[in-house]
Amino acid sequence: MKFRFLLGILFSLVIALGSVVGTADVHAQDNTITFLTPPWGVPPDEEALNTFMEESGITVEIQSVQMEDLFSRVQVAAATGEVAADVIFLTEEAPSNIVATGNMMPLNDLVGSLDIEDYNKLDFWTVDDQVFGIPTYLQLVMMDYNAATLAEAGFDAPPTTWAEMVSMSEAIREQGIEDNPVAMGAIDWSWYLIALSMGDPMFDEDLNPVFADEGSKGREAMGLLLSMFESELISPEILAGSSTQHSLFWSGTGVFHQGWQGSVRVANNPETSQQAPDVAYMLLPEESFTWSFPAGIGIAEGSENPEAAWEFIEWYVGEGNQTAIYNAFGLIPSRTSVQAALAEEDLIDGFDIIEEQSNFVNELPRYTLWWGPFTDVVSEKILEAAQTGRDADAVIDELAEEWNDLREEFE
Amino acid sequence: MKRPTQWQNTQFVFIILLPILVLVTIIIYYPAVDTFLTSLTSENLRIRRPAEFIYFKNYIRLLTDEEFWEVTWRSFLIVGIVLPLEMLIAFFIALLLHEEFPGRNLVRTLTILPWMLPPVVNGFLWGWLLNGEYGALNGFLYEFGIITNYQIWLRTPANQIMWVTIVQTWTRFAFPTIILLAGLQGIPTDLYDAGKVDGAGPFARLRFITFPLLLPSFAVALVVEFIAAFQIFDVIWTLTAGGSAGGSINPFTKTLMLYNYELVFRDLRVGLGAALSYLILIMSLVVGLFFVRRLYNQGLVE
Numbered sequence: 284m285k286f287r288f289l290l291g292i293l294f295s296l297v298i299a300l301g302s303v304v305g306t307a308d309v310h311a312q313d314n315t316i317t318f319l320t321p322p323w324g325v326p327p328d329e330e331a332l333n334t335f336m337e338e339s340g341i342t343v344e345i346q347s348v349q350m351e352d353l354f355s356r357v358q359v360a361a362a363t364g365e366v367a368a369d370v371i372f373l374t375e376e377a378p379s380n381i382v383a384t385g386n387m388m389p390l391n392d393l394v395g396s397l398d399i400e401d402y403n404k405l406d407f408w409t410v411d412d413q414v415f416g417i418p419t420y421l422q423l424v425m426m427d428y429n430a431a432t433l434a435e436a437g438f439d440a441p442p443t444t445w446a447e448m449v450s451m452s453e454a455i456r457e458q459g460i461e462d463n464p465v466a467m468g469a470i471d472w473s474w475y476l477i478a479l480s481m482g483d484p485m486f487d488e489d490l491n492p493v494f495a496d497e498g499s500k501g502r503e504a505m506g507l508l509l510s511m512f513e514s515e516l517i518s519p520e521i522l523a524g525s526s527t528q529h530s531l532f533w534s535g536t537g538v539f540h541q542g543w544q545g546s547v548r549v550a551n552n553p554e555t556s557q558q559a560p561d562v563a564y565m566l567l568p569e570e571s572f573t574w575s576f577p578a579g580i581g582i583a584e585g586s587e588n589p590e591a592a593w594e595f596i597e598w599y600v601g602e603g604n605q606t607a608i609y610n611a612f613g614l615i616p617s618r619t620s621v622q623a624a625l626a627e628e629d630l631i632d633g634f635d636i637i638e639e640q641s642n643f644v645n646e647l648p649r650y651t652l653w654w655g656p657f658t659d660v661v662s663e664k665i666l667e668a669a670q671t672g673r674d675a676d677a678v679i680d681e682l683a684e685e686w687n688d689l690r691e692e693f694e
Numbered sequence: 695m696k697r698p699t700q701w702q703n704t705q706f707v708f709i710i711l712l713p714i715l716v717l718v719t720i721i722i723y724y725p726a727v728d729t730f731l732t733s734l735t736s737e738n739l740r741i742r743r744p745a746e747f748i749y750f751k752n753y754i755r756l757l758t759d760e761e762f763w764e765v766t767w768r769s770f771l772i773v774g775i776v777l778p779l780e781m782l783i784a785f786f787i788a789l790l791l792h793e794e795f796p797g798r799n800l801v802r803t804l805t806i807l808p809w810m811l812p813p814v815v816n817g818f819l820w821g822w823l824l825n826g827e828y829g830a831l832n833g834f835l836y837e838f839g840i841i842t843n844y845q846i847w848l849r850t851p852a853n854q855i856m857w858v859t860i861v862q863t864w865t866r867f868a869f870p871t872i873i874l875l876a877g878l879q880g881i882p883t884d885l886y887d888a889g890k891v892d893g894a895g896p897f898a899r900l901r902f903i904t905f906p907l908l909l910p911s912f913a914v915a916l917v918v919e920f921i922a923a924f925q926i927f928d929v930i931w932t933l934t935a936g937g938s939a940g941g942s943i944n945p946f947t948k949t950l951m952l953y954n955y956e957l958v959f960r961d962l963r964v965g966l967g968a969a970l971s972y973l974i975l976i977m978s979l980v981v982g983l984f985f986v987r988r989l990y991n992q993g994l995v996e
Contacts, residue, residue, distance in 0.1 A: 355959040358739040362964070385742055470942070520826045523848035524934045524944050534827055652740055656961050662942035670851055670946060693741060 315342040316591045319357070319368035321350045324419075324578070326604055327611035335598045341591045343370075354380040354655070357583070361386050369586040370595055373408065373416045375576030379654035382408070382415050388582045389413040393593050397600070401618045404577040410650060416579025417600050418617035420608060424476055424573045425640055427542040427550060427633075431561035436460055441539075441565035445477060445507055448539060448568060452516045455538055463518035465511055466528040466537030469669045471661035475574060476541060478504035479645050482570035486648055490690065495683035505665075505675040512669035522670055533558060539565075543576075544640075547632045548613030564636035571643040577617065653689035660685050733968035740962045752969035761953070762970075766977075768855070769924055769949040775859040776866075776923040777916065783863065784870035784915065789904075791871070792878045802875075809868030816865045817932025824848055824857060824933075851946035854934045858947055861929050866922055870915035877911030878904070913989035917982045924978060927951040950974050 325347050326332045336342055346368060348356065354376070360367035361384075371377075371387065381387060391414050399405065408416030428441050436455045442448035452464035467473040478485060483500035487493050494501025511517045518536055520526050532540040533550060535557035542550070542564070549555055550562035567573055580599055582592045598604065602624075605616035609625060615637070616622050625631050648654060661682060668678045698706070733752055737745035756762045791802050808816065823831045826846030835841045848854050881904065889899045926949055934947040943956055954974065958967030 351960060355962070358962050359959075362739050380740075384740055518827075519846050519849045523824075523826060523846050524854070524947075526825065526827065531827065536827060655740070659942045659960065663945050666942070667945050 314340055314588070314591055315344060316370060316586075316588050316595060317344045317346060317368040318370040318372070318595065319346045319348065319353055319583075320372035321353060321374060322347050323608075323612050323614070324372035324580075326599065326607065328604065328607040331603055331607065335595070339591075339594055339598075341594060343595055350374055350376070357381045357386050358384065361584075366583045366585040366587070368583055369588055369592040370599075371581055371583050372419075373579040373581055375422070375578070375649065376655055376658070377416070377579070378407070378410070378650040379652060382410060383650055383652045386584055387415040388584045388586065388589065389415060390417065390581060390593075393589075396593075396597065401620050402600070403617050403619060404575065404579075407575070407577050408579045408581070416581040417596055419578045419580050419600055419605070420614035421544060421617050422576045422578070422614070423544045423637070423640055423644065424472060424576065425542050425544055425546065425564055425637070426476075426539060426567055427547050427562050427564050428539045429537075429558050429561050430563045432460060432538045436538075441563075442568055443566075444568050445481065449507070449511070449516065452511075452539065456516070461536070461538055463515060463520075463531075463536055464538040465516045466532035466540040467508070467511070467517055467521075468528045468541065469512065469517075469521050469662070469666040471658045471665065473508050473541060474501075474505055474661065474665060475647060476567070477508055479572040479574060480567035480569055480643075482572065484645060490648055490651065492683040492686045495679050499679075502676055502679050505679055508665065509668055509673075509675050509678075513672060522666070532556075544615045544637050545609075545613030551632065564633040564640070566636060566639055567643065571640070572645040573640060573643060574647050575644050578614075651690075651693070653686075653693040657686055657689050729968045729971060732965055733972055735965045737965040737968075738963050745965060748965070752966050753973070755966065756969055756973060762973075765948050765950050765953045768947075769926075769951075771855065772859055772862070772926060772949060773920060773923045775855075776862050777919060779859065779863045780867050780870055780919055780923075781912065781915065783867045784874055785908075787867070787871045788874035788878055791875055805871060806868045808864055809866065811865070813865050813928035814932050816861060817929045820857070820861045820864075821933050848934060854944070854947050858926070858930055858933060861933060862923060862926055865929060866919060869922075870919055873911050873915040873918075874908060877908045881907050909989050913985050916985045916989065920981055920985065921978055924981070925951050925974070927955070950977075 325345055332343065353372070353374075357367045357371065358381070371381070373382070373387075391412075394414055394417070397417065402418050403421055404418045405414065408414060408418065430441075432455070433439075433441065433451070436451070436458055438451055438454075442451055448465070455461050455464045467476075475485070478494060478501045481500035481504055483494055483504065485492070485494045485501060493499065512519075512522065517528075518526075518531055520531060520536075521528060526534075528537075528541055529546075529549075531537060533556040540546070540550070540562075547562050547564055551559045553559040556562075580596050582589050582596070586592050600617070602618070602621050605618060605621045606625070608614050609616055609621075609630075613632075615631065616625070622631070626634050631637070664678050664682060667673065668675070732745075734747060734749060735745040736748050736751075787805060791798065791805065795801075811819075823829050824847040826832065826844055826849070829844075829847070831847065832841070832844040836844065848857060885903050885907075886899055889903055894902065930947050930949060930952060934944050935952060943952055943960075948956075950970070951974070954967055954970050957963045957970060
């Protein structure tokens, strides 16, 4: 019996020890850092990354996750007193979701080692004079169109008003050229895009939702967007939820497409797009305003190895990696010098329109804590209204109420 | 040699079980208690201020929330379609696979195949099949002249729910088939012989012998499949949940688990999400107990 008793104790100890060892921190090595990023933030030039790691002696463990998972990982880790990763890729929703929530480390003491004047949009990552991210690429929400299809329908220039775009789309459909000429999503972006370009400021200085004012352009924009779903100028496939406006456009459906700075490069690549090689940017109609969604890279608050993290960031925002990212994804480098080098070689498609569009930027308040939840609700309401044919004014009223409720909850 | 006493045996069993009990406590019961305590607070990870103890306000908020009842109704609707469909298909396939025929083992293996694929893979697979622009289903039906125009199968909310239930049934039907097949193999052949002697035809033998004796198997399959359908997530997530809406969730196929995901992981309203987890647990328990008490026990009695 004694033997069985001892055997039992030994068995218990082995299991308990196994559990403890299994949960031990396996990343407790000195020069290993983790980089949490969405798929398009993974350095495309693997060889260059390996060279960086060999030369610096820093091992970079890349964790590629979907954007929504990235935010929840950071938040959940913070709630348990842990750090999700040393270096975090910051997307346009990051100011609300992980910067305003205090999950990023100020970089003011480190940025001196960079030629900071060369980096555009540093202000996007600066809150109360604290720099939380170094810009990696620039982005504007833009529109592009298939010039050949438009010419086939008898139009030699893109529309300058939204009404003109609708009438052109109807003509294209009537001529049997394309059944669903507009490629836009049933999402928040479509509404912001139309409303801003119509000249609606969306919010005033005190963050009141002026998009809901009587007779506002915001209301008009929502009405127009929903009517394009109702008349199926936008493909109903979008409402099925299995395609995005981008994949639809590149698969050959649509003439006008909600794109971004760099989208023409993808659309004109015959390997990825059936619209190639006839896609061009257009200046947004009417007042032409849009908003930007640049990306950055920063160090997580509580990182145990900020020096190595910073060294990696310096490499990441360097000329080589920014050029590689542009070549792979068409994302415009944040550094003026890198942009200029690409433009000089005529490698940036539609650079003149991009430059012109960048004069019309009206930023949305994405630094507020409640922007993330609000923008999710906007997408849901648009999808719901497009499916059920709800009245645009009722949707706008609900969105204004939602904005005020969230603001009250979070402020 | 002295035989161990009852007390020594108990001690030995306890020591052997101790590590497992400790692990189960750490991995399951501690988080469960912690989740319950969280459900009584206003914890929101997005707001950097200490959570307040708010008693049962989260539960009251959910139970008075229109969206909660909407997603609950939708979850039960999916269960209401999936369970009978699955059980019917599983029952007939189990009956077929119980018969002797050449290649039976191969057919049995092929039947289990969809169950072996992860639900996420099934969801994506069906998403591609049903795509209105380039989906294989349209191509197939068009080639055979069944349709003259490509259809957008997931266009309307009603269609989205219908396809979700079909894909869920496809993904899961193999499991109840295996359970029912095992149940069929456990029915003594004497009973069928006696039935034949008493003049019972095939339908009567199915009705009065097979079906009653399969009730315990049905109960097990129903409980497991109820939980799988009630807590459906992967199939909806990959088939209809996000799509063009990016981070937002398609409101027309939002079920309790997606709502829970939305509250906890997207909105970071951890307190409210924890309360919803407990409401889901209570609903699952109530229905699970009903199946077990009514069917399993009734089957054993019969």
